[in-house]
Amino acid sequence: MSKLPDPFREGLARGWKATNGEAGLPQEIQCDVAIVGSGAGAGITAELLTKAGLDVVLIEEGPLKTSSDFNQKESEAYASLYQEGAGRRTMDGALTLLQGRCVGGTTVINWTSSFRTPASTLGYWQDKFGLKDFSEAAMAPWFDQAEKRLNVHKWDIPPNPNNELLRTGANKLGISAEVIPRNVKTCYNLGSCGMGCPTNAKQSMLVTTIPAALETGARLFHQTRAQRFEFDGNRVTGLECVGIRINGTRTSDQVMRVKARHYVVSGGAINSPALLKRSDAPDPHGLLGTRTFLHPVAFSNGVYKERVEGWSGAPQSIYSDHFVHNAPFDGPIGYKLEATPIHPGLMSVLMGGYGKALAERVENYPHTQTMLSLMRDGFHPESEGGTVLLNVDGMPLLNYVMSDYVLAGFKQSLLTMAEIQFAAGATKVLPLHEQGRYYTSWAEAKAAIEAFEMKAYYVGGGSAHIMGGCGMGGSEKLGVVRPDGVHWQIENLSVHDGSIFPTSIGANPQLSIYGVVNRMATQLAKRLSNKDVALA
Incomplete structure (x- = not known):
């Protein structure tokens, strides 16, 4: 295959602002909105908030790898693009958990299947979790926008x-x-989607929303781990971050403090509840990290x-x-x-x-x-999911027993x-x-x-779909976050990723994240900037 253009590297050459935490971080940065993560929820949020004229910072613990790096080799892809080198497992070791850990998150290494949240799932959420506005009709426009933006169509x-x-x-x-x-767009039909798309045909966050945000002035910090939030009453006052190597070890004792008007957690199910737990976030009803679901x-x-x-x-x-x-x-x-x-x-x-x-x-x-x-998973009394816990080093564990x-x-x-x-x-x-x-x-x-x-x-099992742990609820007794994604107890903190789902989806979840977060991020942009923005 002849060498193809790499729009991300071309953007960096034009002056996109990207910092590798391994090479060192500033002591403090300020912005309107700090987004932790760069996957499905983070990408959609970043594009919409920058469209509203907000100063956005993206903080990603994984490395920046682009199409120039993707060579269809499993040995390299699993080690550099997946959580724990594709070795993340449930605490008992019975199930392998495949999640992305790179700029673009799991959208870089998923297999592109794109389904709207099933009507039956939305109905269950309405009935059991007080999410009255999550009807199929109400969600349809948000899915439609996401599908147009990301070129979702039947193969x-x-x-x-x-x-x-x-x-x-x-x-x-x-x-x-x-x-x-x-x-996908202009797909070469190579079959190596799980190793990163070398032709940029997959419309992941790496080639769509994140470039759009960077082009508008957003800043990206990669190989930078969000360590913990600082709270004062019902507000976040700062976010401590550290530079890390690709293997996850810290580079030094240096800490970067991020000060923002609003903070969005988009680290994915497991990592998002773990960050909030590590920060001792308010959890008056004992919901944080619970009801974490898989599609076993x-x-x-x-x-x-x-x-x-x-x-x-x-x-x-x-x-x-x-x-x-x-x-x-x-x-x-x-x-x-x-x-x-x-x-x-x-x-x-x-x-x-x-x-x-x-x-x-x-x-x-x-x-x-x-x-x-x-x-x-998650619709039956005998299917209660698992719980995100913290290891002694503060890293996440998922206690999920089949x-x-x-x-x-x-x-x-x-x-x-x-x-x-x-x-x-x-x-x-x-x-x-x-x-x-x-x-x-x-x-x-x-x-x-x-x-x-x-x-x-x-049973030889695993899962690439992890959901829940920061579930939405119509009241603070039913969820960690409100229906608009804002934390029930922290007014300037939102969660925008698959951890907000009260159950599993019953379908590959990426489009569910795109659609639901599209709605949440549009509402957040209006709240912070008083501007109306749209994904597509």
Whole structure:
């Protein structure tokens, strides 16, 4: 591939203001609004606030990597673009948690699937959390603006075999399967979305809202960790930040103090509640860090006679909501079906096993199709989520224990995926479970899966969707933040990221963050500047 333009580096050459905390930080800076983080919520907020003429500072603990750095190598991408080198896990080690840690956050390394918050989820929030203004009709304009700004549209290129086989098997069983909307423009269909887009086709915050904010005068501090807030009564009076190396260690004892009229926390679920906990933020009702939800993910591998090459092409382009739409909140857990791109490093985990078993599975690699199920967490009394805690060094931990209710969903979705894969023509299917092996018929797989012991460490699971911990509520007893994102007890502090969701979404959450934060940030811009601004 010939060398492509890198608009971010071109902007830096033109004078965009970006400081690497590893090289040193000033003792104090002042601004109108300080935003902690640079992912989905931070990017949308930064663009809208700078449009309103406000002086904005972005503070990101991850490194600044741009398309010139993205080379489709897993070994480099996971180490430099993900939280804890893609090794972040729940406290018990049972689930791997994939989150971005770079300028642009998770939007840089996600697989571009873009769904509006389901109407059923919004209705639940209205009923249970006092979010009366969060109806489907009320939210539609905010989603529409975000979709236009980020070029969200249904994938119009034929799906790769990894995705098409999901649709083939589902349709044969009478299960609906649809095309996924994706936030891409002039996509090369490389398939390396999870390693950073080398062509800038993915409309992440790295190539859209953050450049727009920097072009308007915003300042970016990267490799700069927000350490703690300082409070005086019901106001933040300052934010202490420190420079860090890419591995997360501090460079020195030097502290930068940020003084702003308003502060926005957009560090993502886990990091945002951890920052507030580290700062001893008011929490009169014991809600901070609680109700932290995942979409726990189960995986199933089908082997086909034809080559699948699941590493090539758009990672996710077909989905099925059949088992979400038909799952009442008071019944068994609902789950969404999608395909999983399988690059070599990721594949070695998702196929499970070791020694001869893993060698056999690698031999089948080019012919393997992998499906995933996203469990809809947080709508049932037995699905209470987890809690963000602080380690002795102040860094975050997620205490999330899979309940029998969630584990039952793992078993049911493994059955569903195996049946679909055999219907699509698989010669054998391997459910990701410690007791799993290759099965050569649906009847054999069904009997085996039904006999699986369902407990932590036996199911091979993880999640790239972490939500909650600073949930919205119509009253201070129902949430950490108000419906407009402002903290219930701190008048000049807002939270704008996935941590504000009272439950999981039941769909890939990036567009939910864009839409909800679009509304919150527009309201904040009006409050701070008395100006009306719009994303698109």
